[in-house]
Amino acid sequence: MTIAIVGAGLGGLALARVLHVNGIDAVLHEREPSRDARGQGGMLDIHSGQRALREAGLIDEFHAIARSEGQDMRLLEPDGTLLLQEDTPDDAPLERPEVDRADLRDLLLDSLPAGAVRWGRAFESADNGVLHFADGSTATYDLLVGADGANSRVRALLTDARPAHIGQNVVEVGIPDVDRTHPDLAAMVGRGNYWVLGDGISLAAQRNRDGRVRIGISFYNTAENWFDTSGIPFDDPPAARARLIELLPGWDPRITALIAACDDTVVPRSITTLPVGLTWPPKPDVTLIGDAAHLMPPVGEGANMALLDGALLGLALAEHPDDFPAAAREYEREMFERTSAAARMSADLQELLMAPDASRKMLDFFQPRCSDSPTSS
Template sequence: MTIAIAGAGLGGLALARVLHVNGIDAVVYERESSREARGQGGMLDIHSGQLALREAGLLDRFFAIARREGQDMRLLEPDGTLLLKEDTPDDAPLERPEVDRADLRDLLLDSLPDGVVRWGHAFESAGDGVLRFAGGATATYDLLVGADGANSLVRALLTDARPAHIGQNVVELGIPDIDHTHPGLAAMVGRGNYWVLGDGLSLGAQRNGDGRVRIGLSFYHTAEDWPATSGIPFDDPAAARARLIDLLPGWDSRFTALIDACDDMIVPRPVTTLPVGLTWPPRPDVTLIGDAAHLMPPVGEGANMALLDGALLGLALAGHPGDVAAAVGEYEREMFERTSAAARMSAEIQELLMSPDAARKMLAFFQPG
């Protein structure tokens, strides 16, 4: 059985690792030229995904790189009112620790034998058991697993569904080495997550393991072309920061100071999702994992679902030697049910974030009753 995995994200690597642990070979084809080709994003809250890391034999190594203090939480209103402050004790269990996405990806990559990941292979099409890559290279497969993210090309082999914009645009910014460059702001943000929720927009600041604070300004009820129509000159970082501050009228000066302190990396990102409960007719030679299968709002479930997808598909294949159709069917039945529930919960949280008085509603979510 030749298993080809398109995409070296968390889900694809978790699948390759669990297959390796169970004595099954696979090849991961990744369009990027190397693991250092681009940045891997910020912190991840890993909770249910720990089950996948256990099956991968990597849970202890995960705990060694996870940040317990990343579970700290601050929730505020735009006028500066502090609604919630949670600090994690030093002996607290690692139930929902934060981890740098890059560190987790490196953990998975380093757990695989040399040659499992083939860099510089941009998937273009597949059919009749043959993969085709940009540049003309080909490879054969018995099972193709699309782990190629939100804009998956493999997905088209199974369904016509495409991601749709959900009325949210995020502007990503950051402050490098904040403890040394802006110690006052570092103390304000704390060790974990810092949320300011207003009506129609929010600010999320998150401490990363490398000392950088990543900031996301979310503008809700906006169109997909908002980055082009917002009047923010993204090609002029200083002017872009000034314009972003102008879009926060009435916000406490501490929050606008965070924006003013950011460096010149300012990136707009429209937010899209796949339909909740997406399924497709089974095929014994193609399936999907991660965002390729169930792209959700970015509220903390996507990475966990991707890790579980990879691990559970790997276990299904190991449990049905020689019967790929049975393994894929078992995996997809469980995945559809599990991820539909996660997508519904994510959509409910997204609705809270986009609603009037979002801060108070989120406080009630965190502290019910």
């Protein structure tokens, strides 16, 4: 029987890998024309998702590409007050290491047989066991797995739920080769995550493996069309950087210097989520994993849940190789409970970030974890 996975993101790849380890073939259909067609984003905090990599037989390879020092964190107020600094000892366990999303994706891709991913296959619809793609091609399936992300087309086969804007708009910018070009800013950011939380605005800077500092400036309690009224000229990067600094009045110049140092990549992102606790009636030949099933605020759970979804669905299919409907039902029961809890926790953390006194609330959130650490201050 044919398992068709729509989407070659982390969840879809983890599913295909666990199936392969268990002697089951699957075909991934990916809309991107090639594996290198676009950038894959920044670093990921992989914690619970490490179980998926163990089930995939890739945990040692993961540890080889993970960055323990990426667990470092600095939390500040906009006036430059340092509230918390957590530095990771060199011998610390890899409990929540950071890993470049592109490196993790490459690890999963390289673990699959040649030809497992069909590139350039943009899914349009499915009916009677046949997939239809934008280029006019078709493929058959016995089980269809939607791993096609936030704007999933497969989701419509199971539920009418659609992502909704949550009042957060993010502008992504970055500083390339920061150690060479801006060593003072590199030292300020440190080796991992650098958070500045203000009243309705945050700046999150993150060190990437390639030496780039990836920066996201979030504007909370803003409308979905906020970018149209923000006065940020996205077609003029220098002017966009200047406008972003204008939108941070009273912030320490050392912090806004991060924005001034950025290159010309300026990307607007509106943040949407699916309803917490989303479920759907079981369907024998279709299921969902990852953001297609449970899109959450971007606070560190989405990639982990996607990896676990893929691995646990793969294990369920391995246990019921002749009964795909039973495997999908078993997977969905566990997934609904696990991801609902993660989505509630993510929503609670999102509320902290949107609160007027976000920096102090976040300090209270982190201190129980850090209070016993000799490296925290």
